[in-house]
Amino acid sequence: MTLPSADPNLEPRLSDKPPLRDDTRFAAGKIAVFQYATVIIFLFLMSGFWRLQVQNPEFYGERAQQNSIKSVPIPGPRGRILDRDGRVIVDNHSSFSLLLARESAKEEHLRPIAQGLDLDYNDLAARVRRVRSQPKYVTVTIKDELSPADLAFVAAHLDFFPELVLIQTPRRLYPKNGMMAHVIGYTGEISEDELDLPDFAKYNQGDVVGKFGIEKQYNDTLMGVDGQRQVVVDNRGTVRQTLAIKKAVEGKDLQLTIDLDVQTVAELAMQGKNGSVVALDPRSGEVLAMVSRPTFDPNKFAVRIKSKDWKEILDNPEHPMLNRAIQAELAPGSTFKPIVALAGLSTGTVDDKWTTHCSGGVALYGRYQHCWVSPKGHGTLSMHNGIVHSCDVFFYTLGSKLGIDNLSFYGDLVGFGQTTGIDLPHERSGLMPSEKWKLRYYRTKWYAGETPSVAIGQGALTVTPLQLARAIGGIAVGGKWYQPHMVKKPLDQVKMAEWALNPEHVKTVVDGMYGVVNEGGGTGVRAALPHIEVCGKTGTSQLASNDYVKPAGGGEDMRDNAWFVGFAPRDNPEIVVVTLFEHGGHGQFAAAIVRDVLKAHFDKKDRVTQLQQNQTRTVAALGLGLAGTAGVAPPQ
Amino acid sequence: MAKYLSPRDIDWTVLLIVLLICGVGVLQIYSATRDTDYTSAWWKQIVYVAGGLFLMWLMMAIDYHSMLHYVPALYIGSVAALVITYFIGEKAYGSKRWIPVGFGVHLQVSEFVKLVIILLVARYLTELRTDELEIREMLKLAGLVLVPTALVMKQPDLGTSLTYLAILIVCAFLAGLRWKYVAAIAVVTVVVLPIGWQFLNEYQKGRIVSFMDPESDPQGKGYQLIQSQIAVGSGGMFGKGVTKGTQTQLRFLPTAHKDFIFSAFAEEHGFVGVSILLSLFFVLVMRIVQNAHTAPDRVGMYLCMGVAALLLFHILVNVGMVAGLMPVTGIPLPFMSFGGSSIWTFFLALGLVNNVRLRRFVN
Numbered sequence: 001m002t003l004p005s006a007d008p009n010l011e012p013r014l015s016d017k018p019p020l021r022d023d024t025r026f027a028a029g030k031i032a033v034f035q036y037a038t039v040i041i042f043l044f045l046m047s048g049f050w051r052l053q054v055q056n057p058e059f060y061g062e063r064a065q066q067n068s069i070k071s072v073p074i075p076g077p078r079g080r081i082l083d084r085d086g087r088v089i090v091d092n093h094s095s096f097s098l099l100l101a102r103e104s105a106k107e108e109h110l111r112p113i114a115q116g117l118d119l120d121y122n123d124l125a126a127r128v129r130r131v132r133s134q135p136k137y138v139t140v141t142i143k144d145e146l147s148p149a150d151l152a153f154v155a156a157h158l159d160f161f162p163e164l165v166l167i168q169t170p171r172r173l174y175p176k177n178g179m180m181a182h183v184i185g186y187t188g189e190i191s192e193d194e195l196d197l198p199d200f201a202k203y204n205q206g207d208v209v210g211k212f213g214i215e216k217q218y219n220d221t222l223m224g225v226d227g228q229r230q231v232v233v234d235n236r237g238t239v240r241q242t243l244a245i246k247k248a249v250e251g252k253d254l255q256l257t258i259d260l261d262v263q264t265v266a267e268l269a270m271q272g273k274n275g276s277v278v279a280l281d282p283r284s285g286e287v288l289a290m291v292s293r294p295t296f297d298p299n300k301f302a303v304r305i306k307s308k309d310w311k312e313i314l315d316n317p318e319h320p321m322l323n324r325a326i327q328a329e330l331a332p333g334s335t336f337k338p339i340v341a342l343a344g345l346s347t348g349t350v351d352d353k354w355t356t357h358c359s360g361g362v363a364l365y366g367r368y369q370h371c372w373v374s375p376k377g378h379g380t381l382s383m384h385n386g387i388v389h390s391c392d393v394f395f396y397t398l399g400s401k402l403g404i405d406n407l408s409f410y411g412d413l414v415g416f417g418q419t420t421g422i423d424l425p426h427e428r429s430g431l432m433p434s435e436k437w438k439l440r441y442y443r444t445k446w447y448a449g450e451t452p453s454v455a456i457g458q459g460a461l462t463v464t465p466l467q468l469a470r471a472i473g474g475i476a477v478g479g480k481w482y483q484p485h486m487v488k489k490p491l492d493q494v495k496m497a498e499w500a501l502n503p504e505h506v507k508t509v510v511d512g513m514y515g516v517v518n519e520g521g522g523t524g525v526r527a528a529l530p531h532i533e534v535c536g537k538t539g540t541s542q543l544a545s546n547d548y549v550k551p552a553g554g555g556e557d558m559r560d561n562a563w564f565v566g567f568a569p570r571d572n573p574e575i576v577v578v579t580l581f582e583h584g585g586h587g588q589f590a591a592a593i594v595r596d597v598l599k600a601h602f603d604k605k606d607r608v609t610q611l612q613q614n615q616t617r618t619v620a621a622l623g624l625g626l627a628g629t630a631g632v633a634p635p636q
Numbered sequence: 637m638a639k640y641l642s643p644r645d646i647d648w649t650v651l652l653i654v655l656l657i658c659g660v661g662v663l664q665i666y667s668a669t670r671d672t673d674y675t676s677a678w679w680k681q682i683v684y685v686a687g688g689l690f691l692m693w694l695m696m697a698i699d700y701h702s703m704l705h706y707v708p709a710l711y712i713g714s715v716a717a718l719v720i721t722y723f724i725g726e727k728a729y730g731s732k733r734w735i736p737v738g739f740g741v742h743l744q745v746s747e748f749v750k751l752v753i754i755l756l757v758a759r760y761l762t763e764l765r766t767d768e769l770e771i772r773e774m775l776k777l778a779g780l781v782l783v784p785t786a787l788v789m790k791q792p793d794l795g796t797s798l799t800y801l802a803i804l805i806v807c808a809f810l811a812g813l814r815w816k817y818v819a820a821i822a823v824v825t826v827v828v829l830p831i832g833w834q835f836l837n838e839y840q841k842g843r844i845v846s847f848m849d850p851e852s853d854p855q856g857k858g859y860q861l862i863q864s865q866i867a868v869g870s871g872g873m874f875g876k877g878v879t880k881g882t883q884t885q886l887r888f889l890p891t892a893h894k895d896f897i898f899s900a901f902a903e904e905h906g907f908v909g910v911s912i913l914l915s916l917f918f919v920l921v922m923r924i925v926q927n928a929h930t931a932p933d934r935v936g937m938y939l940c941m942g943v944a945a946l947l948l949f950h951i952l953v954n955v956g957m958v959a960g961l962m963p964v965t966g967i968p969l970p971f972m973s974f975g976g977s978s979i980w981t982f983f984l985a986l987g988l989v990n991n992v993r994l995r996r997f998v999n
Contacts (some may be wrong), residue, residue, distance in 0.1 A: 027810045027937060028929070034806065034941065035925055041952050042918050046911065048959030052869040053907040060869025 072231060075170055076224025079251035081184060081214065083260040084286075084488065090184055095171045096146040098154065098164060100128065105163040113161060116153045117143055172215075178295030179267050182323035183258070183424070183486065185213020186298035211301070213323075214254070214486060217423050224251035255488050257286035265600035266291045269593045274582040275561075276324035276465045279597055282473030282567065282576050285482030285494050287422070289577075289597065290466075292324040324580065326427040329462040333539030334373075334390045334523075334587065335472075335563045336411075336457030338509050341383055342475060343410035344398045345505040352508045355382050358393035365449035369396050372540075373523070387512030388522045390538060392456050399455020404446050407454055408434035413499055414471035415481060416463050421495065422484045430467055433460040457539060465578045468565055473576035476535070476567045478506050513537055514570050517591075524564060527591040529599055533570035536594065538587025539563030559583040564590035568598055575601050645994050646696070647927065653920050654971055654986060658685045658979075660913065661897065661972035667879045668892035668900045677893055677974050684976045688983030695987025696994060704759045704935060711756055711780070714749045718787040721745045733791050744977035746788045746796045751984055753781060753800045754942035761811045762935045768812040771820075778804065795965035799949055806945035807938055860896070865960045868902040875906030893974045895966050898958040917951050917970075927993045936992035943985045 052060065081090035098117070110128065114121040124142060131140045143150065146166075154164050172187055188211045194200050203209060209223065210216035227248030232241040266277040266289045279289040294316070300309050313320055322328065344350045360377040361370045371377065371392040378391045386394035399407060411417065417432030431437075433454060435446040453459035463471075466484060474481030479501035482494050513535035516524040523538040541561045562584025567576035577597045579590040662685075666678035721735055734742040760777050761769070781804045788797040809818075870876070892900040902910050921944055928940035947970055954969040956962030968978040 027812075027934075030810045030812075031925060031928055031937075031941065034810075034944070035922065038918070038921055038925070038948055041948065042914060045952070045955050045959060045961070046914060048956070048961045049868065049902065049907055049910045052865060052959060053871055053902065053910070054873060057869060057872040060866050061872070063866050063870075 072229045074227035074229055074245075074248045075168060076226045076248035077170055077250055078172070078187070078208070078224055079222040079253045081222075082253055082255045083258045083263075084256065084288075085259070086255065087260050089175060089180065089256070089258070089260065091173045092170045093173050095144070095169050096151060097141055097167045097169055098143045098146055098150070099167055100140050100142055101163045101165050109161050109163065113142075113164070116157065117150055119143060172298075174298040176297075176299075178297050178320075180258070180263060180290075181213075181295045181298050182292040182321075182325070183213055183256075183290050184298065185210055185215040185217075186301035187211060187215050188301055212321075213424060214256070216425055218254055218487065222251045222254055225249040256486050257281075257288065257488050258290070258486070259288045259601070259604070261604045262597060262600050263289040263291070266593075266597050269596045270579075273584070274318060274324075275580040275584070275590075276328060277577065277579050277593065277597060278325045278465045278469045279575060279577045279601070280466075280469045280473055280484055282470075282477045282482070282573055284491055285470070285484045285496075286488070287484055287486050288575065288601065290323075290325045290486075292322070294318050294320040296320045323424070323426070324582075325465050326422060326424060327464065328580065329428050329430045329464055330561055330580065331458045331461055331541040332463045332468055333457040333541035333561070333563055334392075335468055335537050335539035335565050336455075336461065336463075337387060337390060337395050338475065338513060338537055339410055339414055339471065340395055340399055340402070340407065340455050341387060341509050341512065342501070342505060343402055343406055344383075345508060346410070346501065347402065347406050349401050349406070350383070350398065352383055352504075355380050356386070356391075356394045356397045357381075358391050360393075362393045362396055364396060364400055364452055365447075367449060369393070369452050383508060384512045384515060387509070387537070388515035388519055390516070390523045395455045396452040400448065400451050402451075402455075403448070404433070404435055404451050404454065407451065408432050408437075411461070414474060415467055415497075416461070416471065420466055420470055420484050422466060423486050427466075428464060430463040431460055458541060465580045468563070469576050469578040472537070472565045472578075473567060473573070475501070475506065476510060476573045476576060478503060510535055510570060513567075517566070523587060524566070524591045526588050527564065527566050527595040527598075529568070529595060529602070532568050532598070532602055534566055534568045534595070534598060535570050535573075536564060536566030536591065538591060539565070540585075540587045559585045562587050562590040564588075564594045566591070566594040566598060568602070642994075645996075646990050647923065647993055650920060650923050650986065650989070653916050653923075654983075655685075657913070657916055657920070657971045660901070661969075661974075663878065664897055664901050664904075664972065665893045665974050667904060668897065670879060680976075681974055681979070684979040685983075687976070688979045691980055692983040692987035692990070695984050696990045698991075699995065700936065700939065700988065700991045704755060707752075707755050707759045710752045714745075714752045715783055715787065717745045718749065718784055722787065722790065733793055742977075744975070746784075746791070746793060747977040747981040748984075749784055749788070750796075750799055750803070750946060750981055751988070753784065753803050754939060754946065754985070754988070756780065757803055757807045758935050758938035758942060761807060761938055762933075764811070766812075768814060769808055769817075771814075771817050774808055774813060774817065777808070793966070795953065795967035798953075798965070799946060799967065802949035803942050803945050807942055810938070810941055860964050861957075861960055864896055864899040864958050867896075867899045868958060871903040871906045873907050875902070875904045875909055878904055880904065895954065895964075895968060895973065896958060897972050897974070898955050898969055901972075902958065914955070917947075921948050921951070924989050927989050930996050931992050932996045936996070939992055940989050943989050946985060947982075 077092050080088055080092065083089055105128070110125055111121055113119075114124045119142065127140055127142070146154070151166075154166060158164065174181070174184060174186065187208050190200065190203050190207050190209050194209070195203065200209070207223075210219040215222065225248060228244075228246045230243040230245075232243060262279055266279065270277055270291050270293050274293050276293070277289060277291040278287070280287055296313055344354075345352065357380045358371050358374070358378040360375050361368050363369075369392070373390050373392055378385075378389055378393070381389065381391055381394050383394075385391075386398075408417075411432040412434075416430055419427045419429045421427075433446075433450075438444060438446045450459060454461050470481055470484055474497075479499045481497045483496065485494065514533060516522040516538065517527045517534045517536050518525070524536045527534055527536050539562070541563065560583070562581040563579070564581075564587050565576065565578045567573040575598065577594045579593040579597075581590040581593065584590055658681075662678050662681050665681050669675055669677045717735070721733065724735065733744050733746060735745055736742050757777065760780070764773055781800055785797045785800045788800070898913075901913065905913075924940055924944045924947065928937045928944065931937040931940055950967055950970050953962050953965055953967055954973075957964050968975055970982045971979065
């Protein structure tokens with residue numbers, strides 16, 4: 001900065017020279033000019049107000065009344081959820097609510113309004129009184145789910161009661177009786193906590209988002225975007241003019257891999273029982289059915305669940321909100337044995353000619369391990385029969401020969417101890433114990449004496465029904481494990497894990513599982529179906545040791561969990577079904593459920609093939625007829 | 637304060653008028669924010685006024701000659717602060733004007749810079765020691781003032797940047813800018829205007845267009861102007877009464893506690909109220925000019941006139957906008973519009989005037 005210096009007025013201390021008073025006179029004239037300008041400016045401003053306020057106040061008063069702009073939302077509907085054949089599972093329906101705009105509300109209107117809408121007057125008056133202390137723009141809802149008669153009343157009386165405001169809210173319509181509740185989930189208004197999360201940054205307060213299940217997982221696809229209409233209304237609320245429209249964007253429909261025919265049968269088979277059913281197509285990982293019981297009614301969540309209902313669900317000791325198919329981590333019991341068998345063959349530890357003698361138990365590592373299946377003993381068994389009869393001694397022996405490292409390697413390979421990555425929220429991973437795991441969490445070595453219980457699917461080993469289905473399915477197709485998924489997608493986009501398995505080994509295990517269902521003494525004969533080669537394996541997993549159960553009275557709640565995993569047909573399997581029947585007692589009770597599900601699937605396949613054949617025949621027939629001369633009737 | 641300065645010499649009339657205006661402002665803010673999310677605004681405004689009074693007292697205590705000593709530092713500090721605002725400022729209403737200083741307090745830097753501009757112009761013109769302003773000096777001064785002006789324009793905040801120019805022009809006029817130079821500047825401006833038009837951004841252009849013809853885009857840019865005129869006009873002669881202004885209460889009038897507070901006032905108090913309030917502002921400006929007359933030296937004269945120019949410009953543009961006579965420029969109404977930075981700046985300015993007045997008999 002280049003300012004000249006040495007002006008006495010700028011000394012930090014006050015000068016003792018006389019003040020230069022005359023110095024200011026030089027601008028006196030110009031200051032006067034400024035003063036005149038000020039007067040003119042103020043007069044100018046006053047004239048403006050004179051024009052507006054005194055000259056024609058009615059003009060503006062009128063405009064004040066007329067002029068009012070409102071934004072009316074145009075709802076963007078949420079996409080529907082369909083099954084694999086395009087049948088609608090979840091749909092929307094319009095629901096009208098009636099609000100009271102308090103700015104124009106009048107006390108004397110309440111009674112006729114109550115009468116016209118069939119409401120209790122005292123109730124209505126109390127509701128209005130309750131919001132009196134709130135700011136004027138807070139509205140009060142008078143009635144939800146208006147009937148056509150209600151709507152007619154409102155439309156006819158808008159002139160008399162301008163305070164009535166109709167809001168259209170789309171509501172989700174879910175299947176009744178909690179069918180597919182865990183898979184579908186439910187929607188609700190976005191909560192305060194959710195709005196803070198970065199994933200939800202693009203949503204606003206009042207938006208309805210998926211909170212659970214598929215509704216949550218695929219919210220972005222399903223959710224539409226609301227549009228808006230800007231209209232000019234007069235002070236009575238009549239629309240005078242539409243100024244602008246922002247179109248609503250519809251949400252996209254979602255097609256699941258679920259087959260409603262199979263799902264329905266599975267749901268019915270599980271009525272009155274607790275547990276889960278999972279049906280997969282092992283050739284692609286598509287989930288054909290998923291059931292979890294006990295269940296809840298998602299329609300209760302449709303707009304906002306009543307606190308009474310929510311409390312009921314939360315307090316239920318059986319945890320209805322748990323999706324057992326992906327969240328129940330339980331010991332698989334004997335359903336693990338095929339994997340042990342495969343491990344034994346693949347590692348070369350044993351061959352398919354190896355046998356063991358079961359006399360009801362075997363001494364291993366200083367303990368006598370019982371064969372729980374047949375306390376008297378099975379006699380000498382080959383691998384095939386070991387699987388068919390589900391002999392514990394056979395597998396104790398095989399397991400201890402393999403050692404925990406091999407067992408956990410193969411458990412890992414088939415997917416235990418890891419989530420499958422299915423497109424549903426909150427999947428659990430179960431646990432595949434191993435030396436490494438024990439060192440990490442318990443800081444002690446693995447004792448060989450712990451291996452036998454793992455070999456029969458107990459100990460620390462836990463799996464979910466979905467994991468079991470995927471594991472067995474992958475073995476059945478020869479060593480390809482596809483990622484389970486709920487929404488249809490092209491095969492080349494599905495993740496897949498592969499392992500080169502010797503087809504001979506696979507055949508041995510599969511044949512064993514065929515025997516479980518179709519040979520005498522097999523533990524799963526209840527799963528057999530005529531004309532279809534069903535293979536499977538039972539599992540009975542203890543909740544507690546028998547020494548504990550018997551003195552406690554052995555009530556139903558203490559009974560063992562019943563597992564059954566089955567697939568069909570034996571060659572080129574196209575469906576694998578797992579049933580977990582909680583407290584079912586023995587695996588055979590679960591087997592019947594699997595049979596029903598398999599039957600439903602193959603019956604449908606037959607029907608569809610039949611239909612297609614009929615169509616082809618008809619078309620061919622018509623074709624032959626028309627290929628001749630016109631006017632000749634087609635052959636009957 | 638030094639013992640030779642007497643409290644009698646403080647301009648109590650001005651202070652009284654200002655406090656009256658503040659009081660009306662608080663009442664109006666209360667009325668305009670009753671049903672909204674800003675219901676705490678009115679007592680916050682009282683706190684700001686109290687703070688302003690304290691700042692004013694501080695401003696009077698330090699001799700203005702000492703302040704002028706620091707003008708270079710203040711100038712550089714202001715430019716730096718504006719540059720910082722440009723980078724880390726908070727966005728609100730579409731522009732970056734505020735810096736957070738902790739405890740949830742935000743300062744609008746460009747408001748306080750107005751005072752620095754007054755000090756700068758006053759010092760510069762005084763040091764020339766001539767009775768006429770040469771064009772070269774004028775351009776140099778204009779250059780200095782244009783730096784913060786441009787920075788504020790980029791925020792974007794056209795209105796506030798124009799206040800700096802208003803101070804410059806009035807003080808330059810007082811310093812004796814020759815008429816032929818005024819004519820030359822006018823010609824240059826007319827030529828530059830169409831070019832400058834290209835540099836205005838969209839919404840600023842829109843503001844001017846909608847000022848010319850508000851009805852051409854009633855929902856967009858013309859909206860505020862129309863709403864303001866409706867509110868004012870429907871107030872009639874005596875107004876609708878306190879808290880009964882429908883346009884304000886139903887919130888058709890935007891920012892009724894800030895830029896459009898005079899509209900809200902006009903709706904609720906009518907032409908009578910408007911006349912009285914405008915008269916108060918008039919007396920305020922005139923009394924400040926009076927202090928310029930009695931200032932002991934040129935610097936004091938420029939300081940008072942700078943403050944007077946600032947106030948007059950604000951009133952002209954804000955009240956003019958409310959009446960539909962000026963385009964919407966978003967500058968606050970002194971002592972009435974809600975906002976800490978604005979209130980404090982004006983109280984500091986008042987302190988500056990009192991500062992000069994207090995020392996008018998000092999040797």
